[in-house]
Amino acid sequence: MEKGKVLERKVFYAGQKVFGEGDSGDRAYLIQEGSVEISKHGLVLATLNKGELFGEMALVDDQPRMATAKALTDVSVVIIGRDSFREKLAKADPFIRGLLNIFVRNIRNLTR
Amino acid sequence: MEKGKVLERKVFYAGQKVFGEGDSGDRAYLIQEGSVEISKHGLVLATLNKGELFGEMALVDDQPRMATAKALTDVSVVIIGRDSFREKLAKADPFIRGLLNIFVRNIRNLTR
Numbered sequence: 037m038e039k040g041k042v043l044e045r046k047v048f049y050a051g052q053k054v055f056g057e058g059d060s061g062d063r064a065y066l067i068q069e070g071s072v073e074i075s076k077h078g079l080v081l082a083t084l085n086k087g088e089l090f091g092e093m094a095l096v097d098d099q100p101r102m103a104t105a106k107a108l109t110d111v112s113v114v115i116i117g118r119d120s121f122r123e124k125l126a127k128a129d130p131f132i133r134g135l136l137n138i139f140v141r142n143i144r145n146l147t148r
Numbered sequence: 149m150e151k152g153k154v155l156e157r158k159v160f161y162a163g164q165k166v167f168g169e170g171d172s173g174d175r176a177y178l179i180q181e182g183s184v185e186i187s188k189h190g191l192v193l194a195t196l197n198k199g200e201l202f203g204e205m206a207l208v209d210d211q212p213r214m215a216t217a218k219a220l221t222d223v224s225v226v227i228i229g230r231d232s233f234r235e236k237l238a239k240a241d242p243f244i245r246g247l248l249n250i251f252v253r254n255i256r257n258l259t260r
Contacts, residue, residue, distance in 0.1 A: 092247055116243075128240050131228075132248070135204055139251035146258040 044115040048107035054091070059101045061094035062118040070111030076103040076147075083108065095121045096140040102147050156227040160219035166203070171213045173206035174230040182223030188215040188259075195220065207233040208252040214259050 045068070048054055055061055057076060065072075066089050074082045074090060081103060084090055090105055095118050125133055157180070160166055167173055169188060177184075178201050186194045186202060193215060196202055202217055207230050237245055 089246070089250060092250060095247070121243075124241050125244065128244055129236050131233075132237065132240055132244065134201070135207070136244070136248065136251070138201060138204060139248070139255060142255055143251060143258065146255065 044117070046113050046115055048111045048113070050107055050109050050111075052107045054105040054107060054111075054113075055101050057101055057104045060098070061091060061101045062098070064092040064095050064116045064121075065090050065105070065113040066116065068112040068114055071108040072111055073106050073108050074103050075106070093140055093143065094118060096136050097144075099144060102144070156229070158225050158227055160223045160225070162219055162221050162223075164219045166217040166219060166223075166225075167213050169213055169216045172210070173203055173213045174210070176204040176207050176228045176233075177202050177217070177225040178228065180224040180226055183220040184223055185218050185220050186215050187218070205252055205255065206230060208248050209256075211256060214256065 046065075048070075054065060054072065067084055067086050069086060072084045072088075072090060073080055074084065091101070093099070093102065095116065098118075125136070158177075160182075166177060166184065179196055179198050181198060184196045184200075184202060185192055186196065203213070205211070205214060207228065210230075237248070
């Protein structure tokens with residue numbers, strides 16, 4: 037991704053995997069069109085639609101993906117890269133940054 | 149709390165409850181001195197010490213407390229009020245605000 041550029045669009049076709057549990061990840065996805073299924077150990081956790089975000093944990097830490105994301109229909113997404121997000125975050129209040137880290141750590145602990 | 153004032157200190161004595169599961173809450177606590185036990189349904193989830201934050205979910209949403217917090221020793225805390233925090237948050241990037249909401253919602257779903 038071009039430096040300083042925050043948004044990039046991408047299309048996934050019905051049935052295509054966006055990412056798999058355990059993969060490394062450095063970006064989040066905002067759904068512009070279509071439906072995405074989030075699953076873990078083969079169990080469906082959520083079906084997400086237009087306007088919803090997934091893969092957002094990777095913006096805050098660099099742990100492996102907790103779940104698998106698969107396009108249920110043809111899906112158009114906007115990609116939010118971690119590096120671009122961190123430039124945004126660097127300008128935020130340090131307390132807010134700390135809070136994001138705490139929430140992400142708690143979510144990882146809860147799903148372990 | 150005085151309007152615009154972000155920090156207020158408070159002491160809890162050993163054995164004293166800071167808040168109980170199901171209570172309404174509008175503040176987080178940063179431990180300055182001492183130890184706090186976090187429990188849910190009588191099960192100890194964590195023991196927190198100096199420099200650690202608890203009750204932070206209440207800064208983002210206004211749902212009841214998910215767990216009980218009890219002072220294990222005499223504890224000195226700094227209180228961060230939701231209203232003061234929200235003034236801080238209002239200046240943050242909208243994407244960061246959205247992310248905080250998503251994380252808090254996910255934590256509540258995971259602990260349900």
